[in-house]
Amino acid sequence: MKDIIIIGSGPAGLSAAVYGRRAGLDILVIEKEYCGTGQIAESGQVDNYLGIPGIEGYSLGEKFREHAENLGTAFLEEEVTKLEQSDGYWKVLLAGGDVLETKTVIYAAGASHRHLNVPGEDKLSGRGVSYCATCDGAFFQGKTTAVIGGGDTALDDALYLSQICEKVYLIHRRDEFRGNAGTVQKVKDAENIEILTNARVQEIQGEQRVEALMLEDGRRLEVSGVFAAVGMEPVTGLLQGVAELDEYGYVAAGEQGITSAQGLFVAGDVRTKALRQVITAAADGANAATEAERYIRR
Known part of the structure; x- marks a missing residue:
């Protein structure tokens, strides 16, 4: 039984992992891409992340992942096919057939540009x-x-x-x-x-x-x-019928990442928000992990 399973290893997911591990929680990050770090890896150069101007997107993503790994975060390369809530905890079903159990889930699968x-x-x-x-x-x-x-x-x-x-x-x-x-x-x-x-x-x-x-x-x-600028598509197929989504398919959640489903939190581009940037994704991850910790302690 994990404390938090994080789905997605972009800036939001990795930030959540850092905050979760620093709180002493048992964390597992699930990412279907090999050593994935999210869309940031596709950016030729990132010039607006505070304190690190002009860094290559792939390099910044690697720094985020290395930070999480150095704190002892566990990673699993797999695809999540279903989320189920049962008796106060969550079951995470994987494409390979395994079923994992966790007290909370932070969903940080992001959104893709059309x-x-x-x-x-x-x-x-x-x-x-x-x-x-x-x-x-x-x-x-x-x-x-x-x-x-x-x-x-x-x-x-x-x-x-x-x-x-x-x-x-x-x-x-x-x-x-x-x-x-x-x-x-x-x-x-x-x-x-x-x-x-x-x-x-x-x-x-x-x-x-x-x-x-x-x-x-x-x-x-x-x-x-x-x-x-022809729109974005949130990766929220897994959350259909699990948590409240807005009319565009984004998860209805505020800055704390709290969703309509108890024990399910969201972070990053997948949630309803005005600005979708690396720095806001990282902030979302910190907030979601903090709220998940409070939920577990309660």
Whole structure:
């Protein structure tokens, strides 16, 4: 019987492991990826994590994992297929057939960015293609970039980049934006944002780095960066019917990570929150582990 089983080994899960181990709890982290450290490993460079500017994402993820390992955290490479609550504790069912028991669960499986699914996207990911303007926008200071999407995230990204970049294209496949009307007007008022509606990206071009965007109507836009803002998908299939989710599939939980299911806590991108960054994920992990400890002590 574990004190806490943590599902997911990104910044949220590893932070929870550090806080749990420092509290003297028996911790197991389950991650289906080999030595996984979450989406951070895909970031070419992280420049906004406090105290460690300019670090490679993979290296930062390794530091997080090493910290947890040095405190004696146990890791298991497996896939969780089901969570069941029984007699005040939790059963964690694994793809290999094993069933583990734990007093509490911290679910930190994260969320994945929706992709554009166009030629060149995967090849140039981290080399001009990004899914987070606040993470990577600073690398494109004084350059021309493009934001793809029509919701609030795309609008906010375009405004954010317009303060950094020489020019920003905002490309949306429909003729109207889905975002806040006030934000739409701000975008329209920005002198260095060019709005392209009823436009679809056909290809992202470049050899070593992004060089241009090809649209379906034949237009070629020379850009240094492409920011895809077409939504995220929380990895919450396991929690369907287990805990309350919001209309978008995120787990309904506040800063403490407390869910509607007793003994189940969440941390990181998987929960309802405004800002999904490495630093907020790490904070979530600390909060969730602290609440899990209080729950166990009670």
